[in-house]
Amino acid sequence: MLSVGDVDLLSEASCAVMPGQVVGLVGGNGCGKSTLLKCIAGKRSVQDGEIAISKELEVGYFEQTAVSGSQKTVYQEARARMDRVNAAEKALRAAEAACETEDDKDACMAADVLMDCLAEFDAAGGYEAEKRIAGVLDGLGFARSQWDVKCDDLSGGWQMRVALARLLLSPAGSGEKGLLLLDEPTNHLDEAAKTWLATWIKDSPCTTLIVSHEAELLDGACSHMAEVRGKGLHWYTGNFTKFLEDREERISIAKATYEKQLAEEAELKDFIRRFSANASKSTQAQSRQKLLDKLQKEMRKTVSAATATISDGAAGDASKMNLRLTKPPPSNQVQLKLTDGVLGYSADAPILRGSLALEREMRVVVLGPNGAGKSTLLKSISGTMPLISGEREITDDRVKLGVFSQDLAQYLPKEKSCLEYVLDVAREDDPATIEQVGRQALGALGITGTMALRKIGSLSGGEKARVALAAFVLQPRNCLLLDEPSNHLDVGAVQALTDGLRGWDGCLFAVSHNKAFCESLNPTHVIRVKNGQFHMENCYGLTDADFEHEEQTGDATAMAKSAVTTTEEAVAVEEKELAPAR
Structure with a gap:
């Protein structure tokens, strides 16, 4: 146990x-x-x-x-x-x-x-x-x-x-x-x-x-x-794949077996009830009791399969999740501009260069080889990483950025309960947020009852990611920046997130290597990141080729530090061709 x-x-x-x-x-x-x-x-x-x-x-x-x-x-x-x-x-x-x-x-x-x-x-x-x-x-x-x-x-x-x-x-x-x-x-x-x-x-x-x-x-x-x-x-x-195919058949067999076991259990119980006090039948009743004990032990093994509720294409018990994002606050059409941006940690080792503008109702997916600097771009847009040069402009005081990063769950306060943390985050924007709102957000992601009161430090990685997501969706934001959000979420939680984003009309900016997730966002634009450059273009559908990159191995930051001269030469050649993108 x-x-x-x-x-x-x-x-x-x-x-x-x-x-x-x-x-x-x-x-x-x-x-x-x-x-x-x-x-x-x-x-x-x-x-x-x-x-x-x-x-x-x-x-x-x-x-x-x-x-x-x-x-x-x-x-x-x-x-x-x-x-x-x-x-x-x-x-x-x-x-x-x-x-x-x-x-x-x-x-x-x-x-x-x-x-x-x-x-x-x-x-x-x-x-x-x-x-x-x-x-x-x-x-x-x-x-x-x-x-x-x-x-x-x-x-x-x-x-x-x-x-x-x-x-x-x-x-x-x-x-x-x-x-x-x-x-x-x-x-x-x-x-x-x-x-x-x-x-x-x-x-x-x-x-x-x-x-x-x-x-x-x-x-x-x-x-x-x-x-x-x-x-x-x-x-x-x-x-x-073989497991998913075999499970359906095995559950059907388990259900049939369990029905037979229930019938056998009823017969044994009836015999014991009728003859346990009968002197001539007491030995047989005792024998039936041993059979019943053995049968009930077998039934406990069968019942978890026989009473299963499952989700297609996913492992474990089915848990339908319904996530609803907070309505995005009003803002100008153009929310954020990045003009002639040079991104990185040091002027001696720039990682990316380019320009872009994010508008309300845009759905932007960032594509490029791993290590090319996609997360660096997101950090620069969010303001957590200062630009080496260029200008980052929030065009409207009403623009509120929300960031969901792949490492967010690792930094949750371990000593707080799930409900306490979600309410603390929600009350930063609305001090009047009641407990029921926090429980509904957690419950939508399968964290219900006493589980919502457990300390975050006792949760699994996937459960922590759900807590982070529950807090994230309660914040009223009109420009969402998602950095590999599917990394720590299971199939059900990712589906809940994509379903919740379908009717949401703010600006969405997502970095992800998950093709299915990117497709489900119905992107209007893509940003291609490669060779120290990024540029935005309209999206008319994603293909397998969009995710089959010529791999750029290594962390972009580390590579920039170890190859400053090479990077600067490449930038000098390509800078002439660079034009600001919408």
């Missing part, structure tokens, strides 16, 4: 994961996926039952924490947990130094030690280490020029990539005796990196458990699926 507070997440759940299997752990937000993963990782305990892990396994756990504060370079941090290779290399360097002695006897002894160290370095995979490191860093989108950048200089998303690279290169992530536990590993990855990660996991000899709402990853990597639904753990063979 697994519980959080007074809520039971799992009851009488069992499964066995065999060596080499890649298991996708799926279900609705808040059902207990991440909590179960923490239990397997030894980060917390279960209330009843046990989790048994072979003592031979090296366990590696990837959670939603980055490597901020690390003064190591990307390369150093990535190889930091290659313990055997690092130890063998250290011993080899020491043995090489010992061989430099002028004493013949010591030199001979040092040579013997050196030979042993060379053998261990070879056995540890030392000669292939650089190739492995390069393969992982390249696959996750790091530019070679970025390898020497300190991790603390990277954005949060790129720090998460470093943490993932470090884990994949560790014994837990790269050997037959590795047990890899991945909690939403794709949240900060672009499409190319997601595809690479799915292939890497599938080809890896280690055993892997993945919590993810990315169907592409679950299809490309998984050999089995475990669905958390109805407080049970339901096991399927095959990838995510």
